[in-house]
Amino acid sequence: MSRAILQDYQALHPQGAPQAGWLGRLRQRGLDRFQETGYPTSRDEDWRFVDLAPLTGAEFRVGGDSPAVRPEALAPYRYPGTECMLLVFVNGQFVPGLSDLGSVPAGVTVGSLASITARQTELLGHHLGRYAPIESSGFTALNTALIADGLLLHVARDVQVPRPIHALFVTAGDPAGLATHPRNLVVLEPGARASVIESYAGLSEGAYFTNAVTEAIVGDGAVLEYLKIQRESERAFHVGTTHMRHGRDSRGTSHSVSFGAALCRNNLDVVLDGPGVEAQMLGLYMGRDRQEVDNHTSLLHAHPNCSTREVYKGILDGRAHGVFNGKIYVTPIAQKTDAKQTNRALLLSDHARIDTKPQLEIFADDVKCTHGATVGALDQQASFYLKSRGVAGPLARKILTYAFAAEVLDEIPFPAVRESLEAVVMARLNARGE
Amino acid sequence: MLEIINLHARVGDKQILNGISLQVRVGEVHAIMGPNGSGKSTLAQVLAGHPAYEVTAGQATFQGRDLLDLEPEERARAGLFLAFQYPVEIPGVSNAYFLRAALNEIRKARGQEELDPIDFMDLAEEKLKLVEWGPDILSRAVNAGFSGGEKKRNEILQMAVLEPTLAILDETDSGLDIDALRIVAEGVNRLRRPDNATVVVTHYQRLLNYIVPDFVHVIAAGRIVRSGGRELALELEAKGYEWLTEAVPA
Incomplete structure (x- = not known):
């Protein structure tokens, strides 16, 4: 040392x-x-x-x-x-x-x-x-x-x-x-x-x-x-x-x-x-240039009848690198566990990358545990919707990327905090200079 | 205004349109009817340029331009509008922002000046009256958390703001209660002008009580099997689709 x-x-x-x-x-x-x-x-x-x-x-x-x-x-x-x-x-x-x-x-x-x-x-x-x-x-x-x-x-x-x-x-x-x-x-x-x-x-x-x-x-x-x-x-x-x-x-x-x-x-x-806990873990991260953003979450369901929802979203640009590692551990006594994990990442450049690793260890039998991960480009149906209104190219990308982030920020119950963070997202997207 | 000749289209390996021909002139309202799976919504999507569909044969000309050669956004900027059957939610993006962005893209294409937020709000307030809405809707995120009826109404608001020359309404009546149906239909009627045209895609005759078509076409198995005037829709209401579709080979 x-x-x-x-x-x-x-x-x-x-x-x-x-x-x-x-x-x-x-x-x-x-x-x-x-x-x-x-x-x-x-x-x-x-x-x-x-x-x-x-x-x-x-x-x-x-x-x-x-x-x-x-x-x-x-x-x-x-x-x-x-x-x-x-x-x-x-x-x-x-x-x-x-x-x-x-x-x-x-x-x-x-x-x-x-x-x-x-x-x-x-x-x-x-x-x-x-x-x-x-x-x-x-x-x-x-x-x-x-x-x-x-x-x-x-x-x-x-x-x-x-x-x-x-x-x-x-x-x-x-x-x-x-x-x-x-x-x-x-x-x-x-x-x-x-x-x-x-x-x-x-x-x-x-x-x-x-x-x-x-x-x-x-x-x-x-x-x-x-x-x-x-x-x-x-x-x-x-x-x-x-x-x-x-x-x-x-x-x-x-x-x-x-x-x-x-x-x-x-x-x-x-x-x-x-028992009986309701917990949510929500995350949004943005990386650009050579930023590295690593989110490790660990959730221990140690008692019955708890429900959890986890949603992490990332937006990576430039040569940024993201990590999402989400561990959910359900002990043998934690029956009726309801655990939902989602992580999604948007890669805005060819050089951005993400490592994502859901880790579910479930030792109880009467449980509902789901996880889903998506990595990639913008939603095609939404892209088409914008195009059908004449909005395409960088502007459409900006709007949809912003919407992707806003979905997480929307859950912040304090409007001034939410709006301020939305403005940071928008400023960063504007700074892309497309 | 719109001329479709022998249009064939497929999604993946599945052939859906098998030679559609249709002519829409300015000032006209056409209704396209047909049973589920007949290809009527596909026709609407293909005309708007949805990337999932591949045109395998035929032509479509819109105001003298080869429609199929245009990107979806170019079609929109040229004056074509599709009211979606399932409008997409865009969380965090306000209706006002989105509408202004869309309008300005279209104005730029028309060689008009872009509207600043203040001028836009004046215009939007006018248009809101058409769908009997207050200004609150402008600050809500696009379709996010909207009921089915609100989403359809929002499509008509977009149409009112963007003022297309050709509007295609894809099952705009589905999922609407009678009040919402009336509001939506009246909005569409008030947007009718001698220099625009409307194509209404619907499964049910009901909508046509409100939006009265000049022509009715019935699609089955990807072809128009019958065309007629408004009375054809009433006949369909009474007799169903079977009498027209039985004769068509699958």
Whole structure:
């Protein structure tokens, strides 16, 4: 392991401070694990489709003081039409001056992990690191070793949070060589309801590295709407891992939207830890030039009577490379499982490519599991419809590609967020310059 | 305006049209009727240029141009319009955007200036009246989540905006309740002009109570087996198709 990581680790524990307390022990375990395994390589089955060398071969350091960011610079990444409780993190650190929580309802604890640790140690100690095991990958081990800040949300039993909570992680200043390891924890107690938007944005172009881990616990009968929006610099590296654990009769939808980064890897790990869960996993990713976008999802049906729907769509242009690996595991007791997985990719150029791998492992007999994958060109019937209205060529391609993406974005329940992301899709299609 | 001579077409290995000849002059309304599988919808699709169909013989001329030599979009820009039996959903793309895009492609082809969004909205509001719709429909995504009736109405709205010289309505009446049928038919009637023409493809006589044809043609096994005036449709209503189709070899 590089000296740099060790120094970053030591910086979290100023001289004389012992590696004590549950957080210290957690970090230490993360560090030990990372020292053992290091980063994954393409020899690891879970990482074989992408070349991690440009990321793992470079040296990234956790930053010092975060640079000043003007609120206007955040405008493109905020969604003013949807009133949110906003937490802004610049280069990994919470910036209260840019954040706006407004009034926090009773029963809701929300804030920056770093500022809350002292008061909420019991809560954090109980959950943090429990759902994102350090064994799951070197990246998670590294994130755990360097836990410093991120979103903490706790919603008490039966409390509904009226406004979405938006945690916006921006990288600014001169970001080359910078690493951030955001760590987020979302806990919905039984019957609680909340919406969380976790978004990443590059305010400056550069080869920096974001390595985020989110743990979300959706208690019995709770409802979580979760959006992850990745708009990093197209030279950056982004590894984002979300572990979601669902209690009995809970509901949850995860929307994952990726536009940025030279190399993006999204891991979504969903565990249905009780019967009667309804969960959806929706994804849209776009890649151009030489972008690599890798989506790995894993869904564990561990109890009966759960239904899940997964739809991932990709649009790849230039020499971009996409990966979709969707694992569904149904245990022997998970009878009456209804699991539907679809992944579709559009390749807009001859040089774009996709690796797609559905992985269904089903050990119960009374289940309904389907998966479908399509890769290719635009829908012929729709193309003909447009032509029959005089619309052909690049304009028709643009409209149909946009529609392909919009079908996923349409399911985002916040109009301002949806429209803003649709505008990004449209701008990217316009930028193709046909 | 449209002249079809001995048109043969197939999809894959299946021959569907076996020598259709038909002449449509300006100002006329023709109804094409026939049992399921007779080839009447195929004729509509072939005229619009659907790539799944291959023309194996025959000719079609539209306003003096070789129709079969034109790409589907060129046919549309030349003034041909097909109202689809199953209109396609285009999620995320608003009706307003789509209609303006289509209209501007056609205006460009006619050598007219493109309309900006404001001028377009003025025009669209006029056209909406034809199908008895409010402006809300313009901000909805094209056909996405529309009922069957709304989709057919939307086809007529497109027709109203694009002002084709030849409109082919492919089973526009199927799946419509009586109110929707009336709205759609009245829209079509109000779009009739001495300088355009309409071809109505339908299985049922019902639509022809509203859109009164000058000529009725019956297709069976890919050929026109009988042509006549409006009374032919009424005769079909009374007697069914069998008396006409029995004589035709399969």
